[in-house]
Amino acid sequence: MHVDKHTMVPPEDLNIQFGGGDFLAVGREMFQFFRDKFDLQPQHKVLDVGCGAGRVAIGLTDYLEPPGEYHGFDTYPFGIEWCNERIAPHYPHFHFSISDVHNSTYNPFAQTKASEYVFPFEDDLFDVVVLRSVFTHMFPDDMLNYSSEIARVMRPGGHALITFFLLNEDSQAQQKRSGKGPAFQKFGLFYTENTEDPLDCVGYDEEFTRKMFAGCGLDISEVMYGSWCGRDGENMQDYVLLKKVLPL
Structure with missing residues (x-):
């Protein structure tokens, strides 16, 4: 049965809440990315953490079965x-x-902390996990817990895509030259653009994130640096591609 995808495009005010842009085009791009980088198959199981209004989902509807x-x-x-x-x-x-x-911003009256949240899924279930612009709004304890949960629910050999603002010598030098991107300030273990509302825009040292993922049993297979700091890049945020370590 043919379904008109345009009926699934949210109103602009809702779309903007999750990054804006061409809703259907983003979905198509993410589908192709998963096919190219993770060899996504129709029978695979995908987890979208912070799925918003379905931008990733819409690109998978005609493929997953x-x-x-x-x-x-x-x-x-x-x-x-x-x-x-x-x-x-x-x-x-x-x-x-x-x-x-x-x-x-999105759920101010909830009682559960992100640092304590348990994903409602069994172990070793998903082939692909994606988090787009989630860790850019999280404290370190929250991010560590979510990383542990990602590792738990991914099958061995499964893949994840997580986007970041990664701070390293290159990104800081690029930003200094270009004057582009968030005006990050050091704030404890992370960087923020707004110390009064620190979760509005968060950056992390790349070395810190690498150690965190390694401690969770996740290998970084590739980092695709983004254009947020003024460098050339296909994506705005930095893409970190992970693979769950296979058991010995």
């Missing part, structure tokens, strides 16, 4: 409501749920 599945969760209820109204009824193997986790 049972027993393949897509699961997305987000703290922002309006995005999940949109996905459950416009996407899930046409694709029953696509599932969207609210994670009732505290976020000062």
